[in-house]
Amino acid sequence: MCGRGWRFYEWPGQRAPCRVIYLLQWLHYKRRFHPIYRATFVPKRPAGIPVTLPLDARSGATLQRQVYDGLRAAILAGRLRPGIRLPSTRSLAADLAVARNTVTAAFGQLVAEGYAEARVGAGTVVARALPDDLTKVAARLALDNGTGPARNRPRISRRGRSLSAARVCCDFPTRGPLAAGCPALDQVPLDLWGRLAMRVGRRLGRELLGHGDPAGYPPLRKAIAQYVAVSRGVRCADEQIVVTSGSQQALFVASQVLLDPDDVAWVEDPAYPGTVNALRAAGARLVPIPVDAEGIDVRFGEERRPAPRVVAVTPSHQYPLGVTMTLARRLELLRVARRARAWVLEDDYDSEFRYSSRPIPALQGLDQDGRVIYLGTFSKTLFPALRLGYAVVPADLVHPFTAVRSVLDVHSPVLEQAVLAEFITAGYFERHLRRMRTLYAERQQVLLEEARRHLAGLLELAPSGAGLQCVGWLAPGLDDQIAARAAAAHDVDVTPVSRFALGRFSRPGVLLSFGAFEPRQIRAGVQRLADALRDLRDGGFADEVTAGRKPEPTPHRKSASA
Numbered sequence: 222m223c224g225r226g227w228r229f230y231e232w233p234g235q236r237a238p239c240r241v242i243y244l245l246q247w248l249h250y251k252r253r254f255h256p257i258y259r260a261t262f263v264p265k266r267p268a269g270i271p272v273t274l275p276l277d278a279r280s281g282a283t284l285q286r287q288v289y290d291g292l293r294a295a296i297l298a299g300r301l302r303p304g305i306r307l308p309s310t311r312s313l314a315a316d317l318a319v320a321r322n323t324v325t326a327a328f329g330q331l332v333a334e335g336y337a338e339a340r341v342g343a344g345t346v347v348a349r350a351l352p353d354d355l356t357k358v359a360a361r362l363a364l365d366n367g368t369g370p371a372r373n374r375p376r377i378s379r380r381g382r383s384l385s386a387a388r389v390c391c392d393f394p395t396r397g398p399l400a401a402g403c404p405a406l407d408q409v410p411l412d413l414w415g416r417l418a419m420r421v422g423r424r425l426g427r428e429l430l431g432h433g434d435p436a437g438y439p440p441l442r443k444a445i446a447q448y449v450a451v452s453r454g455v456r457c458a459d460e461q462i463v464v465t466s467g468s469q470q471a472l473f474v475a476s477q478v479l480l481d482p483d484d485v486a487w488v489e490d491p492a493y494p495g496t497v498n499a500l501r502a503a504g505a506r507l508v509p510i511p512v513d514a515e516g517i518d519v520r521f522g523e524e525r526r527p528a529p530r531v532v533a534v535t536p537s538h539q540y541p542l543g544v545t546m547t548l549a550r551r552l553e554l555l556r557v558a559r560r561a562r563a564w565v566l567e568d569d570y571d572s573e574f575r576y577s578s579r580p581i582p583a584l585q586g587l588d589q590d591g592r593v594i595y596l597g598t599f600s601k602t603l604f605p606a607l608r609l610g611y612a613v614v615p616a617d618l619v620h621p622f623t624a625v626r627s628v629l630d631v632h633s634p635v636l637e638q639a640v641l642a643e644f645i646t647a648g649y650f651e652r653h654l655r656r657m658r659t660l661y662a663e664r665q666q667v668l669l670e671e672a673r674r675h676l677a678g679l680l681e682l683a684p685s686g687a688g689l690q691c692v693g694w695l696a697p698g699l700d701d702q703i704a705a706r707a708a709a710a711h712d713v714d715v716t717p718v719s720r721f722a723l724g725r726f727s728r729p730g731v732l733l734s735f736g737a738f739e740p741r742q743i744r745a746g747v748q749r750l751a752d753a754l755r756d757l758r759d760g761g762f763a764d765e766v767t768a769g770r771k772p773e774p775t776p777h778r779k780s781a782s783a
């Protein structure tokens with residue numbers, strides 16, 4: 222087929238000089254050894270973390286000793302962490318302007334002494350397990366390096382101290398069954414999400430790589446405006462949407478924009494800690510207002526509390542009690558807010574999942590004079606790590622909100638916003654919501670049935686008309702903090718309602734989440750909770766639990782074996 226000299230292969234549509242073919246075949250054969258082939262075809266290992274070492278030519282120590290000492294000190298101080306790959310001897314030698322042999326010898330010594338391990342094909346890595354006596358030295362070095370309580374360091378601000386007193390309110394998905402806070406992460410259409418990301422990246426390319434609009438990616442603002450108008454009855458133009466990093470950032474920005482230090486903010490009691498934290502961070506004076514069967518008791522507030530500058534509410538599904546604010550109460554709230562010239566923060570965090578009745582339109586839609594700031598999030602409808610939410614703000618607040626947003630972090634990642642915009646406009650969001658609504662309704666049913674079967678006399682479960690969790694009211698005599706600790710000892714995770722109380726709320730109850738758990742997990746969780754509460758009621762391990770110690774695991778009763 223191919224003679225001598227520069228003739229061509231006759232493949233349909235392809236021509237290549239024969240000598241090149243021979244060369245490639247030979248290189249292929251020699252591929253493990255040949256530098257040209259390796260350089261061209263073999264994917265390179267990442268170069269390893271660049272390391273800076275202070276070498277002093279005038280010091281009495283040899284360069285090899287200095288390289289060894291520098292790396293060892295970095296390992297012991299934790300700057301080079303266990304398992305991390307050291308740079309190649311070639312690149313480190315080049316960076317430090319020393320002979321490669323010097324670095325090779327220093328590495329050899331680190332390996333010989335157990336600080337590092339030489340891995341075939343992976344270079345040299347910091348040892349995963351450092352001997353005990355070495356780690357003690359590490360702890361001492363860490364203190365000396367200023368990461369511990371040093372004498373002479375400046376203090377953080379009063380604001381910094383008060384902010385760090387806030388309780389961090391994330392719920393981590395690694396927690397046990399019935400833990401509140403997360404949607405069903407295993408149901409997120411990740412493959413589709415990945416495909417959309419590819420499609421969006423290919424279509425928009427570099428357009429997505431520069432700085433974006435601090436108010437949000439315009440097609441996403443448009444998609445959100447359409448969505449909230451149709452499904453939540455929110456009245457707004459596209460320009461009134463400010464995309465935020467979750468609704469937590471919207472709460473923070475709103476509090477900064479709307480409140481001066483010592484302004485009064487009415488909060489529901491009990492309340493979502495994220496709201497409390499954001500209001501406190503703005504220096505607001507928090508005034509807890511009780512929640513009754515119709516929602517926040519505005520008349521109580523009006524009669525007995527100072528007039529508010531801001532009222533923060535969760536009308537669709539009060540957090541944590543689950544009450545839906547009635548229409549009459551909504552109108553009353555707006556009337557009171559108008560009289561006080563107050564803003565209203567409407568946190569509509571999980572209203573998409575409504576089971577017992579048709580979705581109730583947002584408070585914002587009833588507002589006649591532009592005082593309601595509506596907040597939404599994709600943390601419940603999609604997944605919390607997405608960190609995308611939004612505020613629907615009156616037109617004259619768009620600029621202040623956007624300005625604070627740009628001071629904080631400029632804007633949310635544009636690629637994620639673009640993928641989400643595509644997800645909504647292509648109809649996938651609606652479809653996902655419909656599927657999840659059915660799934661969550663079934664899961665709540667399982668929880669209610671299991672609770673009827675196993676928790677009678679211990680805990681009364683109130684069915685939830687919306688959201689991903691229910692409140693269980695404990696039998697008289699059971700304390701919710703103690704009950705939650707007892708449950709944790711049985712590997713089931715319930716959140717005491719009293720944790721969210723600011724003032725006078727005192728009925729002991731726990732939050733049980735059904736959204737993130739499969740029926741078998743819900744069944745096992747309820748049975749274990751029943752064991753825990755029964756033990757508590759009958760006086761078993763009460764002392765350890767009250768003292769906050771985890772008791773020895775007791776064998777689950779027969780019913781808990783699932």
Ligand SMILES: Cc1ncc(COP(=O)(O)O)c(C=O)c1O
Nearest residue numbers: 467468469493540570598600610
């Ligand atoms: C009442 C309430 N608001 C808002 C959020 C969502 O916060 P983010 O959007 O910051 O994840 C949650 C999440 O648990 C919540 O419970």
